[in-house]
Amino acid sequence: MSATAPANAVEMRGITKAFPGVVANNKVDFTVRAGEIHALVGENGAGKTTLMNVLYGLVHMDEGEILIDGKPVHIGGPRDAIGKGIGMVHQHFMLIPVFTVGENVMLGREPVTGPGFYNRVRAREEIAELTRKYGLALDPDARMADLPVGLQQRAEIVKVLYRGANILILDEPTGVLTPQESKELFGVLRDLVKTGKTIIFISHKLREVLEISDRITVMRRGNVVGHLVTKDTNEQEIATQMVGRAVLLRVDKKPAKPGPVTFKVEDLTASSDRGVPALKGVSFELRQGEILGIAGVEGNGQSELVEVLAGTRRATGGRVLLGDKNVTTFDARTERDAGIAFIPEDRRGAGLVLSYSVADNLILGRQRTPAFAWRELVLRLVAIRDWARRLVKEFDIRTPSIETAARNLSGGNQQKIIVAREMASRPRVLLAAQPTRGVDIGAIEFIHRRIVAERDEGTAILLVSAELDEVRSLSDRIAVIYEGKIVSIEPGDAPEERLGLLMTGGGSARG
Amino acid sequence: MAASPATVPERPRPRLPATARRVASGMAVPVGSVVLAFVIGALIVLATGGDPLAAYQGLLCGGLGAFCTQGENPALQVSSTIVFTIPLIMAGMAVALPFRAGLFNIGAEGQFLAGAIACTTIGIHLGTLPAPILLPLVLLGGMAAGALWAGIAGVLKATVGAHEVVTTIMLNYVAQWLLRYLIIGGPLQLASGTSKSSPIGAGARLATLLPNDNNLVIFGLPSSVYRVHSGLLIALLAAAVFAFLLWRTTLGYEIRAVGQSQKAARYAGVSVRRTIIVTMLIAGAFSGLAGAIQIAGIDHNLTDKYFSDTTGFDAIAVALLGLGSAVGIVLASILFGALHSGSGVMQADAGISSSLVLVLQALILFSIAANFLGAIRLRLPGLGRAPAARPPDSPAAALMTEAAAPPPEGSPSAT
Numbered sequence: 021m022s023a024t025a026p027a028n029a030v031e032m033r034g035i036t037k038a039f040p041g042v043v044a045n046n047k048v049d050f051t052v053r054a055g056e057i058h059a060l061v062g063e064n065g066a067g068k069t070t071l072m073n074v075l076y077g078l079v080h081m082d083e084g085e086i087l088i089d090g091k092p093v094h095i096g097g098p099r100d101a102i103g104k105g106i107g108m109v110h111q112h113f114m115l116i117p118v119f120t121v122g123e124n125v126m127l128g129r130e131p132v133t134g135p136g137f138y139n140r141v142r143a144r145e146e147i148a149e150l151t152r153k154y155g156l157a158l159d160p161d162a163r164m165a166d167l168p169v170g171l172q173q174r175a176e177i178v179k180v181l182y183r184g185a186n187i188l189i190l191d192e193p194t195g196v197l198t199p200q201e202s203k204e205l206f207g208v209l210r211d212l213v214k215t216g217k218t219i220i221f222i223s224h225k226l227r228e229v230l231e232i233s234d235r236i237t238v239m240r241r242g243n244v245v246g247h248l249v250t251k252d253t254n255e256q257e258i259a260t261q262m263v264g265r266a267v268l269l270r271v272d273k274k275p276a277k278p279g280p281v282t283f284k285v286e287d288l289t290a291s292s293d294r295g296v297p298a299l300k301g302v303s304f305e306l307r308q309g310e311i312l313g314i315a316g317v318e319g320n321g322q323s324e325l326v327e328v329l330a331g332t333r334r335a336t337g338g339r340v341l342l343g344d345k346n347v348t349t350f351d352a353r354t355e356r357d358a359g360i361a362f363i364p365e366d367r368r369g370a371g372l373v374l375s376y377s378v379a380d381n382l383i384l385g386r387q388r389t390p391a392f393a394w395r396e397l398v399l400r401l402v403a404i405r406d407w408a409r410r411l412v413k414e415f416d417i418r419t420p421s422i423e424t425a426a427r428n429l430s431g432g433n434q435q436k437i438i439v440a441r442e443m444a445s446r447p448r449v450l451l452a453a454q455p456t457r458g459v460d461i462g463a464i465e466f467i468h469r470r471i472v473a474e475r476d477e478g479t480a481i482l483l484v485s486a487e488l489d490e491v492r493s494l495s496d497r498i499a500v501i502y503e504g505k506i507v508s509i510e511p512g513d514a515p516e517e518r519l520g521l522l523m524t525g526g527g528s529a530r531g
Numbered sequence: 532m533a534a535s536p537a538t539v540p541e542r543p544r545p546r547l548p549a550t551a552r553r554v555a556s557g558m559a560v561p562v563g564s565v566v567l568a569f570v571i572g573a574l575i576v577l578a579t580g581g582d583p584l585a586a587y588q589g590l591l592c593g594g595l596g597a598f599c600t601q602g603e604n605p606a607l608q609v610s611s612t613i614v615f616t617i618p619l620i621m622a623g624m625a626v627a628l629p630f631r632a633g634l635f636n637i638g639a640e641g642q643f644l645a646g647a648i649a650c651t652t653i654g655i656h657l658g659t660l661p662a663p664i665l666l667p668l669v670l671l672g673g674m675a676a677g678a679l680w681a682g683i684a685g686v687l688k689a690t691v692g693a694h695e696v697v698t699t700i701m702l703n704y705v706a707q708w709l710l711r712y713l714i715i716g717g718p719l720q721l722a723s724g725t726s727k728s729s730p731i732g733a734g735a736r737l738a739t740l741l742p743n744d745n746n747l748v749i750f751g752l753p754s755s756v757y758r759v760h761s762g763l764l765i766a767l768l769a770a771a772v773f774a775f776l777l778w779r780t781t782l783g784y785e786i787r788a789v790g791q792s793q794k795a796a797r798y799a800g801v802s803v804r805r806t807i808i809v810t811m812l813i814a815g816a817f818s819g820l821a822g823a824i825q826i827a828g829i830d831h832n833l834t835d836k837y838f839s840d841t842t843g844f845d846a847i848a849v850a851l852l853g854l855g856s857a858v859g860i861v862l863a864s865i866l867f868g869a870l871h872s873g874s875g876v877m878q879a880d881a882g883i884s885s886s887l888v889l890v891l892q893a894l895i896l897f898s899i900a901a902n903f904l905g906a907i908r909l910r911l912p913g914l915g916r917a918p919a920a921r922p923p924d925s926p927a928a929a930l931m932t933e934a935a936a937p938p939p940e941g942s943p944s945a946t
Contacts (some may be wrong), residue, residue, distance in 0.1 A: 332797050353800025362798070370798045373791045380784070385799035393781045401779070 021051055027090060029054040029187050029218040029369045030075065035084035037070055044070040045081070045466035046242040052187070054089070057209060057219045059229040059250070062239035063262055064430055068222050072189050073237070076108045077101040088187075107185025109176045111192045115164050115222050120161035125179045150178055170201030174208065188212070194228055195458070199317070199488065199520065206232050223531045224262075224460070226255045227489070238262055263461050273472045276496040279308030282480045283360075283449045290328045290337035298324040300504040301338065302528050306449065306480040311471065313495030313512075314484040317523050321504040322484045323365060326453040329482070330362040331355040332370075342449065361447035363438050365454040365484070367431070371438040374427040379408035381426045382441050409492060415440035416466060432463025439467055443474055453484045468494060488519060560899065561783015561852045565866065569590070574892060576883060585881035593876025594869025601880050604751035610759040610871060614829060616868030618643070618821040620766040622846030623853060623860040624773045625681070625818035629695070630855050632778060632810040633790035638684060638699025639818045640843025641706035642677035646819025649676030649768070650735070650817035650826045650834045651719065651728055658732025663732035670765075678812045680706065686812025689804035695811070707838065714833050726835040737761050738830035751825060755869070760828035767861070769817060774857035783887050786810050818843060848896040867892065 030052040037045040038110050044067045052058040062068045071081040075086065077095040086093055088104045101108075115124050122143045130143040147160040156174055164172060173193060180188055190209075194202045209219055209232060229236060230250060238246035238261040242309050246261040259267045283306040298321045305311050306408035316322055327333035329340060332351040340348045342358055348356065364370035372381050382403055388396040392404055408422040417436045419429055426434055435455065442450060452471060456464040471494060475481055485491050491498055498510045500522040508522050573583035591598045594612050596605025622639045629636040650673040657665055680702055687693035713719040719728040738761050740749075741754040749757070777783040788796040789806045796803055821842065826833065845867055852866070853859030871891060874885035 202805070330798065331800075351800060351802075352798055354799055364798055366794070369792060373788050373795045375791050376788070383797065384788070387781045387784050396781055398780050399784060475868045 024455070027054050028052065029089060030068065030220070031087040031090070032071070032075065033085050033087070035071060035074055035086075036082045037074060037079060038082055045074070048084070048239070048242075048244050050237055050244065052218055052220055054218050055213055055216055056234040057221055057232055059221045059223060059233035059236045060239065061223060061226070061229055061236060061258060061262060063224060063462070064432065064458075065241075065460075066239040067242040068239055069191065072108070072177070072191065072220065074221060075101065076106060076189060102183050102185070104354065105184060106189065107180030107183060107187070108189040109173070109180055109191065109193060111195060113172055113176050115175065117163075117165035119164055120160065121158055121162050121167070121175050121178075124164055124175055125160070125182050129183065146182070147178065150181055154178075154181065154208070155214060156208060169199070170197055170204060173197070173201075173205065173253070177212075186216070187218045187220065189222070191222045192224070193221070193399055194223065194225060200524070202228065226258050229258065240264055249474050259461055267461055267465055271468045271472060271493045273494075274476070276310045276475065278496070279478060281305045282308045284339075284341040284342060285329070286339045286341070287451040288325070288328060288340065289336045290324050290333055291336055292324055296455065297336075299328065299335075301504055302501070302504070303338075304499050304506060304509065306482055307391045307417075308448075308473055308480050309478045310496045311475050311481045311483055311494050313491035313497050313498045314501055315436060315488055315491045315519050315523060316501035318486050320501050322453070322486075322501055322521075324504075325450055325501070326362070326365065326482075326484055329355075329360070329451055330364065352385065353388075356445070359448035361442035361445055361449070362451040362452065363435075363453060363455050364443050367435055367438060367457070367459065372426045372434060375425055377423045378412065378417065378426055378429070378437060379404055379422040381430035381437050382408045382411050382422075384441065386441075386445065406421060411440040411444055414444075415470070418498075430460065430463075432459040435459050435463060435467065439470060443470060447479060450479050450481045451484075452481060454486060455483070456490060457486070488516060488523075492516065492519070557854060561854060561863070564852065564895050564898040567898050568891050571894050572887060572891045581883050582881065586877055586883040586887060589874035589877030589880040589883065590870065592880065593873030595873075601876075603876060604750060604752055607752060607756065608876070610757040611871045612865070612872040613759045613763055614868075615871040616864045617760075617762045617766045617828070618825050618842045619845055619849050619864035619867055620861055621769050621817045621821035621824070623849035623864055624769060624857075625677070625814040625821070626733070626846045626850035627845075627853065627855040627860055628777070628786070628814045628817070629810055630775065630850060631783075631790045632786045632806060632809060633793075634688070634695050634807065636681065636684075636699055636811070636814050637696050637847065638681060638702050638843070639814075639846045640681045640840070641699065641703035642815045642818035643822040643840070643843045644703075644706040644710050644813075644837060645676040645680040645826075646673035646822030647826045647833060647837060648672050648706075648713065648719075648822075649815040649819070650823035651731055654731025654735035654826065654831075655719065655729050658735065660732065660734050662734035662736075665732060666737070666827065669731070669735045669827055670820060672824020673819045673826075675819065677815040677817070677822065679815065681811040681818070682808065685808040688811070689865075699815045710833065712838055714835070719833060721832070726886065728833040730832040731826065735827055737765075737824065758829060762824035762828040765820070765824060768798055770857040770861050773817070773860075773868025777857075782806075782809065818846070844902050845892065848892055848899075852895060853897045868943065 028048070028051050030049065032050040035045050035048040035050070036043070048067070048071055060068050060071070070079060074081045075095070077097040077100050086095060088106070093104055095104065116127070116284050119127070125147055126143050131139045131146065144160045147158070150156070151158050156178055158171065158174055158178060160403045166176065167175070177188070193205060197205060213219060217225060220231070221233055233250045236245055236250055236253065236258065238248065238258060240262060248258065286303050288299055288302045289297065290299040302321070302325060304312065314322055314325070324333060331350050331354070335348055338348070339346055339407045345358065347355055347358055347360070368374060373384060376384070378479060383392045386392060387399070392400055392407070394400060405422065411417070412419060412422055415436050417440060418433050426437060439455065455471065456467050459467065471481060471483070483491060483494055492512070496512045498512060498514055498519065499506045500510065500519060502525050504524060510519065526529040569587070573587070576583040576586050588598050588600070592600070592603055593608050596608040599605060622643055625639045625642060626636050650669040653669045653672045654665070657668065660668070683697070684695045684698040684702060687698050688695045714728045715726050721727050721729045739751060739757065740759050740761060740763065741757045743755045745753045745755050777787070784803045785796065785806055788799060789803050790803060793803050796806070825842070849860055849863040849867055853861070853863035870888045874888040877883050877887065878885040887933040
């Protein structure tokens with residue numbers, strides 16, 4: 021058990037780490053007390069991950085020293101870090117899907133009998149003991165691939181604990197979790213702290229940070245810019261420190277002035293990739309100049325819905341009408357030509373060709389339109405350049421040049437490329453799926469403002485987001501999707517509790 | 532300028548202009564692979580009791596007409612190198628274009644043979660037609676046959692998902708055995724007992740670049756001995772078409788998009804299936820043209836020497852070594868053409884088996900494929916720019932490195 025006095029579990033002094041062309045950590049001081057949950061916050065590229073990689077031995081610092089439990093240590097690699105009781109749960113799990121939970125946890129440290137036979141019984145016992153001790157319910161014989169993401173993450177935590185970690189680093193642990201799973205995770209973290217563990221929680225979600233942490237360290241551009249005590253601070257203060265200026269956390273929008281119905285979805289059905297029905301009769305109407313938000317726990321058909329509407333997945337039934345035109349069977353290109361624009365949820369995979377330049381990405385999907393191609397055949401390079409320069413300026417895409425590969429931009433600027441491209445085509449309908457996922461606060465603020473501005477120009481907008489906050493702050497009406505059906509359409513100011521209940525299959529639909 | 536990075540602070544001054552640096556770092560792997568191959572080749576020669584200097588001197592003489600000691604005619608050697616280079620350029624495009632679409636066309640050889648067969652067939656049966664009609668006909672026929680051959684693989688890939696590596700390899704065999712049937716006992720056989728076809732009509736033949744005149748002496752030899760033919764111009768034109776297609780057309784844009792991310796391409800309204808088929812058709816046309824030109828420009832008939840032709844396989848190495856770019860492929864074709872042409876001189880002068888050239892080609896291909904140099908650079912961060920040192924988690928770092936690049940070419944707004 022931990023010491024009674026709040027000694028420092030981790031003390032990092034004057035950590036400096038430079039990569040070619042950028043100082044990722046500039047004389048960073050970072051102290052974590054034993055037995056606390058310490059949040060490390062900052063925007064993408066602020067240096068949080070680099071600092072933690074230094075602590076975990078994945079990156080070697082140029083200068084500075086590290087003290088663990090008050091003793092100076094040298095960490096040459098993850099092995100050293102593990103030896104010092106440091107464990108890291110990565111954002112992307114390091115698990116083998118076809119192995120069982122037990123095999124995954126034991127991997128590399130398997131209990132063996134005789135000349136190297138895996139001792140399944142002892143493995144199971146050890147895991148059972150770990151899970152009992154920390155209150156982490158987990159079946160050691162379940163196949164990893166069959167578990168929901170929340171439990172996979174739990175297995176990662178158990179794996180780290182099994183290796184004897186006292187200090188756990190969690191890198192954006194809630195990024196992949198549903199709100200319910202996040203709540204469960206927080207319960208687990210609180211229990212772990214009670215048993216004397218120390219937790220470093222990397223996040224950019226301020227509400228979570230306020231909910232779970234004891235103290236907060238804020239980083240910006242490689243520097244520590246603030247040490248905060250959670251109970252004495254608020255979202256606004258953290259955001260201001262992170263971004264370096266006052267940020268508008270609430271979306272400033274006037275009441276919608278909805279026009280006539282311009283987009284109608286009637287009894288739409290579709291199957292998922294695995295061939296099981298994912299949409300079971302979805303119907304809604306979208307008016308000009310309004311934002312209809314789709315709220316729901318991920319995996320309830322939102323992705324399929326957007327894909328069908330975007331023309332990249334075939335509907336198995338029902339109709340989609342744009343004005344009077346039936347566009348159900350249109351493909352991505354004909355839909356675009358008809359005036360439907362889309363921001364896909366998978367930015368890096370579907371929204372961009374990462375190796376293409378900013379300019380080339382800004383015409384993706386419109387490469388054959390007369391503005392950019394002569395007779396659909398030859399690209400008009402000058403027109404494309406002018407167009408790219410204009411959008412880069414108008415949408416504040418921070419890039420060294422329009423010839424820079426999209427790969428080299430930050431997530432926020434990548435997303436701005438997509439937003440710029442889709443909005444600049446003056447669509448009648450805009451489908452925005454997870455428009456701010458993994459994007460920094462500054463870009464979120466910008467994208468939200470543009471979406472509202474687009475609405476005010478009369479575009480009909482369908483917003484699909486896993487972030488309930490985002491749906492609530494932007495939408496004029498909210499449709500809740502559950503198991504492939506719209507269970508209710510709520511007003512934009514519906515209380516969070518009611519939406520949460522509807523999202524998990526509870527509550528009753530409005531009249 | 533709108534794109535100027537006002538938000539990127541204190542970027543380091545570039546030491547070289549960005550394009551030069553990009554070209555230099557792009558060239559590192561292919562040049563390094565060639566150098567490495569020659570070093571290992573020298574060790575092999577040394578280990579087997581030969582003189583590597585003499586071997587490479589022979590290669591240089593036979594390939595580039597330089598450092599000749601036995602009185603070889605340099606111009607003749609250069610001509611020979613160009614003759615070998617011509618089909619490699621076009622077959623190289625046939626491999627490189629599908630590469631851009633994420634397809635691996637191993638079937639350039641089969642497409643090459645299909646083109647040669649079609650050219651010969653047309654050239655024999657319509658042999659009496661005048662050149663202005665017949666010549667375009669045999670070349671287009673060769674392209675069509677190559678396109679058909681590759682198109683089969685493309686359609687199979689796009690419709691039933693048959694892997695193009697397997698289907699194109701199989702189609703190579705089909706083409707090879709078809710050729711054997713045609714000229715041994717088949718309809719194209721010249722006479723029973725021979726293993727070659729009748730010659731194509733005079734109108735189907737590509738002119739040599741130098742006059743076919745026994746009395747005109749050029750570089751000390753009658754000009755009729757130089758076999759370099761006008762197919763060279765066609766090959767260079769094909770390279771220009773390839774580059775234009777890839778970088779300046781919507782089709783090229785879509786081909787590259789499909790190669791980089793099928794999902795993004797689909798979201799962009801690109802039909803992935805259609806693009807795959809069209810890519811293979813064009814690729815096959817390039818390779819088929821190579822085969823047709825080889826018949827129309829050099830051999831004028833199909834012979835058993837085509838049984839062991841390797842143009843389409845060498846093309847894979849050429850495409851890789853040339854990094855899939857038009858200029859790179861032309862340069863790589865020249866290298867392979869020179870190696871091919873030089874092997875005879877090396878064997879005659881230095882007494883080193885011409886098979887050494889095949890070893891060198893294999894070593895080049897191998898070290899590119901294995902990306903040896905990349906691996907070495909990973910281990911020794913002191914060498915080169917070491918991309919591995921870039922932290923995966925720091926997009927800012929990547930941005931900064933790119934930020935070192937000055938804005939691209941001048942603003943076109945002046946016009």
